[in-house]
Amino acid sequence: MTLTATERPMEEHVTDGDLLSAVADGSTAALESLYRRHASWLTVRLSRRCADPAIVDEVLQDTFVAVWKSAGRYTGQGEPAAWIWGIAIRRLVDAFRRTPPAAYPLYDHVTDLNLIESAEDRVLLGVEHGDLAGALGRLSPELRAVVQATVLDGLTTREAGRLLGVPAGTVKTRMMRARAALRKELAR
Amino acid sequence: MNEEPMSTEWHLDAELAGRYAQGGVSTVLASSVEQHLIRCAACRALLTPTVPAARLDAVWAEVLETVETPRATLLERLLRGVRVDEGTARLVAATPSLRGAWILGVVVVLTLAVLTAHADGNGIALFLALAPVLPMAGVAFAFGPAADPTHEIAAAAPYSSLHLLAVRTVVVVASTLVPIGLAAPFLPGNAWLSVAWLLPALALTVTMLALATRVAPHLAAIGLSALWLAVVIPGLAHSRNALLASELPVQLASLAALTVSAGALLVQRHDLPELFRRTA
Structure with a gap:
C-alpha cells in the first residue's frame, strides 16, 4: 500500500456510501473520514454496553479494521451507520467471548428514572398503546437487557447470550418472560 | 431504507x-436516541465533543x-499460534528458503527422483545423492544479502545471532x-x-x-x-551400489563431520554476526 502524506480526509458533502466505496477501493483517507464521522457515537453507544474503556477502544479498532477489509460487501442498501454498528456490536460480542464480562453494568446505566416517552419508543416494539416506557422501565434489569440486546441491537439469541454473559437458553426464557410482562402491563 | x-x-x-453520552438517560430513552442516531448525521455530530479527541486519535493510529501492515503470511500466523514471539515469527517467515518457490523446487526434484527410482535402479542413487544436499542448500540461502531482503533488519535485529541462526535453521531444515521424509517411503526396496x-x-x-x-x-554450500x-557419484559408478549413502563408512563419516562442525560452531558462536555481514 503506497500512500502519499498529502492524502486528506474527504469533504463534508461526500456520503458515507461514497466513502465506503472508496474504502473498498483501498483509500485509507476515506477510511479516516469515515472514522472521524462515526467513531464518537460508536464509542458512546459501545460504552453503554461495556463499562471497560479499554475493551471499547479495542472493539472500535477492530470495527474499523473490519470495515477496511469488508467495505466491498456493503451493498448500498440501508444506512451505512447501521451497517457499521452491526459490525461493532458483533465485535463487542467477540471481545466478550475472549474476555467474558465479569461485572460489566451491561445495558444498565440507568440513573435517570424520569422516563421520557417518544413516538419512536412505541414504534420500536410495535406497541401503539399503553405506557411502554414505564413498562420497560419496570422490567428487571436482566429482562430489560435481553430486550435491548435482541430487539434493539438486533442480536441473535446466541450473540445476546455472549454479550450478556448468560447461556442462549437463558436469553430465550428471559425474552419470553419480558414479553409476557410487557403484554400484561400494557393490557391494563 | 432511505425513508424519512x-x-x-x-x-x-x-x-x-x-x-x-454520560449514561445518564434511561434505557428506553437511550434506545430512542440510538435508533435516531443511525439515521441522523447531524445528531451523531452532536456526540463528537463528548469523546476526547486524543482517545479517538489513539485508536485511529492503531x-x-x-490496515497498512501487510497481512501476516500463513507461516507467520502459524508460528504466532504456537506462541513464537512476533519478531521471531516475522524473521522466520521472511526466510527466503521458505518461500513457495523453494518448497516447490524441493518437491519437484524429489518427485522426479522417486519416479526415476521406480524406472531405473540408479534413481535411488539420485534420491540419496540429492536428499542430503537440499536441507543444506535451504539453510545456506536462508542467510546473506544476496538471498534475503530482510538481511539488514536481521543484522540489526536485537536477537543474538545464534538465536536467529538456530530458529531459522530448524525451520528450514x-x-x-x-x-524428503514424505518421499522416502515411496522408494522401492530397503526401508533403511x-x-x-x-x-x-x-x-x-x-x-x-x-x-x-x-x-x-x-559458497560453503556449493563447495x-x-x-x-564427488564422493557419492564415483562410488556409485564404481560399485554399482545404489545404497552407498546408507553404508556404514558414509554414515560414520557423516557423524564425525556433524560432531566436529557442531563443536566448531559452538566455539565460534561469537563470530556468528559475520554470517550476516558477508557480501555475496
Whole structure:
C-alpha cells in the first residue's frame, strides 16, 4: 500500500456510501473520514454496553479494521451507520467471548428514572398503546437487557447470550418472560 | 431504507446528547436516541465533543497501523499460534528458503527422483545423492544479502545471532526434511533408505554453517555439495551400489563431520554476526 502524506480526509458533502466505496477501493483517507464521522457515537453507544474503556477502544479498532477489509460487501442498501454498528456490536460480542464480562453494568446505566416517552419508543416494539416506557422501565434489569440486546441491537439469541454473559437458553426464557410482562402491563 | 425518520421533528439537543453520552438517560430513552442516531448525521455530530479527541486519535493510529501492515503470511500466523514471539515469527517467515518457490523446487526434484527410482535402479542413487544436499542448500540461502531482503533488519535485529541462526535453521531444515521424509517411503526396496539420508543431511547442514563463519554461506554450500557428489557419484559408478549413502563408512563419516562442525560452531558462536555481514 503506497500512500502519499498529502492524502486528506474527504469533504463534508461526500456520503458515507461514497466513502465506503472508496474504502473498498483501498483509500485509507476515506477510511479516516469515515472514522472521524462515526467513531464518537460508536464509542458512546459501545460504552453503554461495556463499562471497560479499554475493551471499547479495542472493539472500535477492530470495527474499523473490519470495515477496511469488508467495505466491498456493503451493498448500498440501508444506512451505512447501521451497517457499521452491526459490525461493532458483533465485535463487542467477540471481545466478550475472549474476555467474558465479569461485572460489566451491561445495558444498565440507568440513573435517570424520569422516563421520557417518544413516538419512536412505541414504534420500536410495535406497541401503539399503553405506557411502554414505564413498562420497560419496570422490567428487571436482566429482562430489560435481553430486550435491548435482541430487539434493539438486533442480536441473535446466541450473540445476546455472549454479550450478556448468560447461556442462549437463558436469553430465550428471559425474552419470553419480558414479553409476557410487557403484554400484561400494557393490557391494563 | 432511505425513508424519512419516523418522527422527523424529533432530534437530540446538546443537553440530551451530553446526558446520553454520560449514561445518564434511561434505557428506553437511550434506545430512542440510538435508533435516531443511525439515521441522523447531524445528531451523531452532536456526540463528537463528548469523546476526547486524543482517545479517538489513539485508536485511529492503531487502525491505520493495522490496515497498512501487510497481512501476516500463513507461516507467520502459524508460528504466532504456537506462541513464537512476533519478531521471531516475522524473521522466520521472511526466510527466503521458505518461500513457495523453494518448497516447490524441493518437491519437484524429489518427485522426479522417486519416479526415476521406480524406472531405473540408479534413481535411488539420485534420491540419496540429492536428499542430503537440499536441507543444506535451504539453510545456506536462508542467510546473506544476496538471498534475503530482510538481511539488514536481521543484522540489526536485537536477537543474538545464534538465536536467529538456530530458529531459522530448524525451520528450514524441518521444512525440507518433511517433503524428503514424505518421499522416502515411496522408494522401492530397503526401508533403511528412508532414514539413510538424515545423518548426511544434518552433517552437511551443520558443516556448512561452521564454514559460513569463514566464507559466504552459498559458497560453503556449493563447495560441500560438490564434495558430497564427488564422493557419492564415483562410488556409485564404481560399485554399482545404489545404497552407498546408507553404508556404514558414509554414515560414520557423516557423524564425525556433524560432531566436529557442531563443536566448531559452538566455539565460534561469537563470530556468528559475520554470517550476516558477508557480501555475496
